[in-house]
Amino acid sequence: MAPQSQTESPTRKFINRGAWTPEEDRKLAQCIEVHGAKRWKSIAIKSGLNRCGKSCRLRWLNYLRPNIKRGNISLEEEDLILRLHKLLGNRWSLIAGRLPGRTDNEIKNYWNSHLCKKVNSEEKKKKPNTSTPQESTPRNTWDSALAENPEEAINGIGTVNSEVSFDVNEFLDFSPKEGPFHELDWVNKYLELDELPGSSGEF
Template identity: 55%
Template sequence: MAPKKQESVKRVVMKPLEAAMKNSKREVNKGAWTAEEDQKLAEVIAIHGAKKWKSIATKAGLNRCGKSCRLRWLNYLRPNIKRGNISDQEEDLILRLHKLLGNRWSLIAGRLPGRTDNEIKNYWNSHLSKRINQKEKQRSTGGADDSTRRISIVDQKPSTQLSDQNKVHGEMKQDSSSEEGTATITNASNKGGDDHEDYSNSDIDIDDFFDFSNEGPFNLEWVNKFLY
């Protein structure tokens, strides 16, 4: 299918007016954001910073909940956001990280500068998961083609071939929105039974894995340290 670049800009202009009109003054506005709302939100965040989303929503005079403002900022308005055209390198990295972390989109996004968790999640759901499924089918029938070669490479990595159990002993938390990429590790039970792998038995140093301090902005070599 042909890519739809710059589409989001169009979207903003399309429906939202009627959506905004439909919503009464008391009700919280939902649906697509208008350019005007974007501008207001950006202005308020420029002044007050991207914290206290509820008050930001109020200060901006937007009839939106803080949650919605936060999402809009993180996924669209935030500076240095890359849109569209996930490169082969990035795709490869997503595949590897997903293999390692499962559906921890925010963590994966934290390793892809300029990419949002939502974007990666969408990309995974619409592109990669299908390819994985295809590959699985092909594997069961035997043989592989070019389109799945890269995925095969990922599958071959030995150090992360961990158990398929849906449990994890370490909960990792990271502020993916921070440009510095500071990370902390906490211990907690995993919510929701993610399908990622149990890395607690591996020789991966989690602290090291999420130590962003000595990396370039877009150096993907680091991942090899953990995955090969």
Template identity: 55%
Template sequence: MAHNSADESVKEKAKKDLNRGAWTAEEDRKLAEAINTHGSKQWTIIAKKAGLKRCTKSCRLRWMNYLRPNIKRGNISDQEEDLIIRLHKLLGNRWSLIAARLPGRTDNEIKNYWNSHLSKKKFKQGTVIEGISIKEMGSKCDHETVEEENTQSSSSGGEDTTKSSFDVDDFFDFSNEKPSTLEWVTKFIEFSDA
């Protein structure tokens, strides 16, 4: 590494100048004000103009996970839980994709909920995944459990996957996804069809 130490110390100093840890109500108010003025896209501008000693990432995260309108907090319903389980089986640890199918829920919330509730539940019940660790689950789900899902749905006529009342068409509507996601979904569909 040819990093010069002056550069590093500038970065270190900048880091030290930033607030860290829990957000205060006052910080929330300032951030909301700045987003109101500048929109919720230009985070470098927002971070500067808000007058907060917070980095862009921190501002964005706070907005996405807490301040954003229409956020549901806590009380994940049975229906939502069921959907999370199904989506996780299908998508693996792609929390943002899963969150996109659950209005008002954030990727962080779903990730936390999965790690604290569902992963254990699944192990207790032993119904979905057997013989692999939680850490392995994320990567394995991408292909192996998809295959399992495929087998299960074909044997049961594929009806069970729609047991909960979510809109299947909407669920598989990836029209708003990024090209890289679409590519992945296309691959998944090809894999399912094979």
């Protein structure tokens, strides 16, 4: 997407920027196969690509990594994203950790281009006189605590919201889950099935 360009780094080497070519993808994948997906700076050098390590990492994580699901976010996934976002806010990596095959970047993009508008329009429908729905009073103490300090809220979840209690360690285990994806029941264990738009299948 971004234009092909080169930037001169302080070390006077040219760094490639912009869209990745299939040839670059192939080189990067080969290099990662040999050296593993770590030490991105050395991978960038060893692969012979004039890319920075960050760029290589991003390309691998968001595009080349095996088991990546692309496009067609299902209603189940969308509902899950909505619920997780409600709970965690813009913690895209955490949300992505609960959506096998999805990347934080993809979820972030999907949120910004689809769900953000949906949520805003739903909020406006509910509160037509509220000019800034996002800044309105949180519905409960949990929302309030989350708004003020998300990390603390999650850590102290058992006491912040007496209506929702669960194993924090289990909740924070964001390692990829195996098995059929439609088994999303775990989320209902943690999240209240409340009035969140779309939860009733209206999307």
